[in-house]
Amino acid sequence: MATQHSKTAARLMISPAVILLFLWMIVPLSMTLYFSFLRYNLLMPGMESFTGWDNYYYFLTDPAFSAALTNTILLVVGVLVITVVGGVLLALLLDQPFWGQGIVRVLVIAPFFVMPTVSALVWKNMFMNPVNGMFAHIARGLGLQPFDFLSQAPLASIIGIVAWQWLPFATLILLTALQSLDREQMEAAEMDGASALDRFLHITVPHLTRAITVVVLIQTIFLLGVFAEILVTTNGGPGTASTNITYLVYAQSLLNYDVGGGSAGGIVAVVLANIVAIFLMRMIGKNLDA
Amino acid sequence: MGKITLRNVQKRFGEAVVIPSLDLDIEDGEFVVFVGPSGCGKSTLLRLIAGLEDVSDGQIMIDGRDATEMPPAKRGLAMVFQSYALYPHMTVKKNIAFPLRMAKMEPQEIERRVSNAAKILNLTNYLDRRPGQLSGGQRQRVAIGRAIVREPAAFLFDEPLSNLDAALRVNMRLEITELHQSLETTMIYVTHDQVEAMTMADKIVVLNAGRIEQVGSPLTLYRNPANLFVAGFIGSPKMNLIEGPEAAKHGATTIGIRPEHIDLSRETGAWQGEVGVSEHLGSDTFLHVHVAGMPTLTVRTGGEFGVHHGDRVWLTPQADKIHRFGADGKAL
Ligand SMILES: Nc1ncnc2c1ncn2[C@@H]1O[C@H](COP(=O)(O)OP(=O)(O)OP(=O)(O)O)[C@@H](O)[C@H]1O
Ligand SMILES: [Mg+2]
Numbered sequence: 001m002a003t004q005h006s007k008t009a010a011r012l013m014i015s016p017a018v019i020l021l022f023l024w025m026i027v028p029l030s031m032t033l034y035f036s037f038l039r040y041n042l043l044m045p046g047m048e049s050f051t052g053w054d055n056y057y058y059f060l061t062d063p064a065f066s067a068a069l070t071n072t073i074l075l076v077v078g079v080l081v082i083t084v085v086g087g088v089l090l091a092l093l094l095d096q097p098f099w100g101q102g103i104v105r106v107l108v109i110a111p112f113f114v115m116p117t118v119s120a121l122v123w124k125n126m127f128m129n130p131v132n133g134m135f136a137h138i139a140r141g142l143g144l145q146p147f148d149f150l151s152q153a154p155l156a157s158i159i160g161i162v163a164w165q166w167l168p169f170a171t172l173i174l175l176t177a178l179q180s181l182d183r184e185q186m187e188a189a190e191m192d193g194a195s196a197l198d199r200f201l202h203i204t205v206p207h208l209t210r211a212i213t214v215v216v217l218i219q220t221i222f223l224l225g226v227f228a229e230i231l232v233t234t235n236g237g238p239g240t241a242s243t244n245i246t247y248l249v250y251a252q253s254l255l256n257y258d259v260g261g262g263s264a265g266g267i268v269a270v271v272l273a274n275i276v277a278i279f280l281m282r283m284i285g286k287n288l289d290a
Numbered sequence: 291m292g293k294i295t296l297r298n299v300q301k302r303f304g305e306a307v308v309i310p311s312l313d314l315d316i317e318d319g320e321f322v323v324f325v326g327p328s329g330c331g332k333s334t335l336l337r338l339i340a341g342l343e344d345v346s347d348g349q350i351m352i353d354g355r356d357a358t359e360m361p362p363a364k365r366g367l368a369m370v371f372q373s374y375a376l377y378p379h380m381t382v383k384k385n386i387a388f389p390l391r392m393a394k395m396e397p398q399e400i401e402r403r404v405s406n407a408a409k410i411l412n413l414t415n416y417l418d419r420r421p422g423q424l425s426g427g428q429r430q431r432v433a434i435g436r437a438i439v440r441e442p443a444a445f446l447f448d449e450p451l452s453n454l455d456a457a458l459r460v461n462m463r464l465e466i467t468e469l470h471q472s473l474e475t476t477m478i479y480v481t482h483d484q485v486e487a488m489t490m491a492d493k494i495v496v497l498n499a500g501r502i503e504q505v506g507s508p509l510t511l512y513r514n515p516a517n518l519f520v521a522g523f524i525g526s527p528k529m530n531l532i533e534g535p536e537a538a539k540h541g542a543t544t545i546g547i548r549p550e551h552i553d554l555s556r557e558t559g560a561w562q563g564e565v566g567v568s569e570h571l572g573s574d575t576f577l578h579v580h581v582a583g584m585p586t587l588t589v590r591t592g593g594e595f596g597v598h599h600g601d602r603v604w605l606t607p608q609a610d611k612i613h614r615f616g617a618d619g620k621a622l
Contacts, residue, residue: 187371187375188371188375189377191362191363191368192388192392193363193393194363194388194392198392202388206377209379
């Protein structure tokens with residue numbers, strides 16, 4: 001891509017894709033922006049009128065909003081911690097030579113291929129159900145009272161389900177990073193008198209920072225928008241105990257028929273996501289250079 | 291400090307026997323070079339001594355103690371890898387200090403040793419850089435620095451100069467030799483390079499398929515190769531090996547004569563031949579001469595000997611420089 005000519009050609013070639021992507025994004029975004037300033041309720045069709053910042057005011061002062069914001073942060077951070085720590089440990093385990101390695105690796109990746117809705121339903125009905133679930137059976141087998149996960153610890157349960165889905169992704173990325181670690185570096189550290197723990201802390205972890213950055217960036221983007229798992233398990237409840245911003249927007253616009261309020265929520269979510277993105281880029285994006 | 295003894299050491303990788311059985315004594319303060327063709331087990335032998343591989347059988351003694359089962363860190367040896375194996379996320383200073391930090395040494399002592407090593411190796415201006423910002427030669431010096439700060443009983447080098455360009459290689463060769471003379475520590479050095487082996491070694495160990503073919507000082511190997519393999523391996527260009535009636539005249543199955551021990555003349559001599567390729571190196575000229583009934587002979591002559599392709603020349607081997615080998619390949 002050195003010459004002026006090839007640069008122009010390159011721009012020309014990618015322009016259709018860029019323009020399409022841009023329209024794809026800008027049309028819904030501007031319509032949402034437009035709706036967010038309207039009094040637009042599906043129960044009162046034809047009564048739309050301009051209301052200024054009212055929708056934003058109501059959305060932001062709704063007590064459900066601060067609850068949803070906290071839940072969103074807890075969900076994202078909780079899943080990130082579990083998947084990164086668990087992913088590193090699993091990757092270390094899978095990097096050891098053992099019998100049946102190939103099959104075990106495929107099995108570890110498997111949860112990633114299950115659709116969120118399906119896996120959440122399986123968790124809800126087969127594992128966490130207080131009457132028929134596996135965990136309830138085990139608890140009764142041990143002579144304990146079955147625990148109703150989804151109503152007593154709804155957010156923690158959802159964090160568990162989502163973390164289970166994303167653990168394979170983190171493991172996979174971290175495993176490939178681990179395999180690219182120069183063997184001679186490890187041997188040099190061994191000769192330098194570093195214990196297994198020292199080697200992990202001083203060689204492996206620094207080597208993995210870049211991969212961990214990638215995992216954190218990609219997962220954060222997806223985790224901000226977790227929806228299906230909440231919809232099929234708790235419906236955001238009890239109360240707002242497991243409502244995140246995405247679910248709140250859905251509840252506002254489709255359960256309350258308030259398209260204007262929902263749109264305002266959507267715009268707020270976009271703004272928040274961008275703030276998070278800027279922070280992430282600032283804090284860990286620099287790991288990707290060098 | 292730094293006497294290493296191998297007794298009946300064997301190494302197998304599954305079915306493959308890489309080192310059948312090997313005995314070797316390395317004296318304190320010696321510079322020992324392992325040479326041999328690719329895949330003959332030089333690196334494996336070095337890694338066995340380092341403790342990075344387990345021996346399949348036999349015993350390794352370091353300073354009289356049995357080190358066969360010791361982990362690498364306990365053996366008191368330092369290794370410089372071919373790929374340097376520097377820690378990319380640490381500065382030069384941290385790289386060099388790493389073994390000392392792992393040994394839980396006092397910070398002042400670490401500081402003192404690191405700056406001392408940096409001075410010896412001319413790295414003082416680069417201490418705050420990362421390995422990625424250094425040239426090959428500088429990286430090599432950092433790797434050596436990381437080895438010397440530990441004050442090990444012996445240094446192990448696995449082809450440390452093979453990634454450097456020719457000029458830098460000559461430089462580093464001198465620096466390592468100088469380092470050996472000032473530290474007086476045992477050094478074991480693996481190389482492919484004839485010149486490195488001949489110039490640096492106190493003792494050369496010639497390996498072939500995991501077996502020791504000959505051990506001796508560079509000049510011993512040059513003057514009295516014990517067998518055909520060593521004769522063909524040591525010396526550059528290679529010794530000319532001649533079989534058949536010409537060898538029978540000397541009562542041997544094979545005779546060998548080095549290119550530098552053949553006299554060249556336009557008028558008279560023992561063998562007459564026709565010049566093929568001539569390689570002019572400036573100071574020397576290597577002629578490839580075709581003589582009837584013999585393989586192509588390489589002859590070294592002065593840089594100014596003007597011959598052309600197809601010229602007829604006479605060759606005379608210096609009688610006292612002819613090596614004779616028996617049917618089993620051993621020197622007679
Ligand atoms: N981990 C291993 N598993 C199986 N075989 C091995 C292993 N490591 C080395 N070998 C074999 O052992 C033999 C000696 O290897 P080694 O690396 O010691 O050769 P080398 O003399 O250092 O060669 P080079 O000069 O090319 O570095 C080779 O035939 C190689 O294929
Ligand atoms: Mg090797």
